[in-house]
Amino acid sequence: MARNLKLVAEKITREFEVKGGRITALYNVNLSAWEGEVLGVLGPNGAGKTTLIRILSTLLLPTSGSAKVMGFDVVKEPEKVREVINMASGAERSGYDFISARKNLWFFSQLYGIPGDEANKRIEELAEELSFKEYLDSKFYSLSTGYRQRVTIARAFINRPSVVFLDEPTIGLDVMTAMSIREFLKRKARDERITILLATHNMPEVEAICNRVAIIDKGRIIAEGTPEALKNTLTLCAYAIEIKPIPVNLGFLESVEGIKGYTMKADSQRGTATLQVVLEDEELLETVLFFLSKNGIRVLNTWRKEPTLEEVFVSYVGRGFGERESES
Numbered sequence: 218m219a220r221n222l223k224l225v226a227e228k229i230t231r232e233f234e235v236k237g238g239r240i241t242a243l244y245n246v247n248l249s250a251w252e253g254e255v256l257g258v259l260g261p262n263g264a265g266k267t268t269l270i271r272i273l274s275t276l277l278l279p280t281s282g283s284a285k286v287m288g289f290d291v292v293k294e295p296e297k298v299r300e301v302i303n304m305a306s307g308a309e310r311s312g313y314d315f316i317s318a319r320k321n322l323w324f325f326s327q328l329y330g331i332p333g334d335e336a337n338k339r340i341e342e343l344a345e346e347l348s349f350k351e352y353l354d355s356k357f358y359s360l361s362t363g364y365r366q367r368v369t370i371a372r373a374f375i376n377r378p379s380v381v382f383l384d385e386p387t388i389g390l391d392v393m394t395a396m397s398i399r400e401f402l403k404r405k406a407r408d409e410r411i412t413i414l415l416a417t418h419n420m421p422e423v424e425a426i427c428n429r430v431a432i433i434d435k436g437r438i439i440a441e442g443t444p445e446a447l448k449n450t451l452t453l454c455a456y457a458i459e460i461k462p463i464p465v466n467l468g469f470l471e472s473v474e475g476i477k478g479y480t481m482k483a484d485s486q487r488g489t490a491t492l493q494v495v496l497e498d499e500e501l502l503e504t505v506l507f508f509l510s511k512n513g514i515r516v517l518n519t520w521r522k523e524p525t526l527e528e529v530f531v532s533y534v535g536r537g538f539g540e541r542e543s544e545s
């Protein structure tokens with residue numbers, strides 16, 4: 218393993234027995250992360266993100282394949298791995314309600330055997346960095362969702378881990394809190410060379426803080442690179458088309474050759490929808506507009522879009538995140 222490679226996963230497959238058969242939550246997943254890198258694992262609901270994090274953090278065994286964190290094998294040396302990692306999830310909001318934020322962090326510091334003076338110092342530092350110093354002595358239950366999540370994020374760094382796994386760390390948070398957590402993570406990776414693996418279905422989050430991103434869909438990595446590189450590989454063009462009324466079915470678009478994919482966001486209050494299409498050639502826009510009008514859909518506005526990770530996803534998968542999530 219190269220010296221600065223902190224995490225390597227090779228051909229990870231994970232199946233689950235469910236009623237009526239097996240499902241493959243992950244299939245042949247290869248992944249690596251460098252020192253000081255924020256690696257995004259971006260995928261819609263059910264893509265396999267949490268399963269991947271659970272395997273890499275030794276909470277779940279893979280069905281096959283292997284992974285090493287800081288050179289330690291997650292299957293054969295789980296206790297070694299646990300010493301050098303930490304993790305947090307946005308869904309858990311964990312903490313002991315009836316003790317203060319400080320005592321919560323103290324409790325976790327003691328699970329890692331951090332000497333008292335050192336633990337106190339780290340708690341103060343993390344509270345400063347995540348701007349919750351004035352709440353350190355408030356009972357955990359009395360904190361707002363956002364402050365509780367700041368404490369949860371602090372907990373994930375209390376043992377000075379080399380690799381941190383974060384599962385949707387800003388889900389359900391207000392914009393300001395999400396921004397300040399993102400800035401904190403970016404600094405930790407850059408200044409302290411901590412490797413962060415961040416699973417999310419939030420594309421702006423990936424664009425804001427990830428050096429590299431692996432896009433995952435139905436258990437498979439479908440694309441990987443820097444957000445910039447992924448967007449630059451799109452020789453395709455993307456258009457947004459504002460339409461009315463909201464179409465019940467856009468299946469007819471699939472028969473148009475050269476459409477790489479589409480996704481639609483409806484605005485039910487206005488009775489309009491924005492259709493995004495990724496096309497092989499800009500001349501196809503005419504054809505799309507023709508098919509829309511043929512199906513009784515009025516076009517209010519059309520504009521070309523700078524590609525974002527959403528278009529990258531649409532061009533690989535054929536559908537948008539939203540549609541994928543409602544499928545599962």
Ligand SMILES: Nc1ncnc2c1ncn2[C@@H]1O[C@H](COP(=O)(O)OP(=O)(O)OP(=O)(O)O)[C@@H](O)[C@H]1O
Pocket residue numbers: 233234235240241242260261262263264265266267268269418
């Ligand atoms: N313990 C389990 N038993 C059976 N199926 C499971 C189990 N854990 C996960 N799965 C299935 O594996 C697939 C991947 O799930 P996973 O939770 O890893 O996705 P995810 O990307 O984290 O999704 P989300 O964005 O909703 O959190 C899903 O189809 C899920 O239903």
Ligand SMILES: [Mg+2]
Pocket residue numbers: 266267268384
């Ligand atoms: Mg998940």
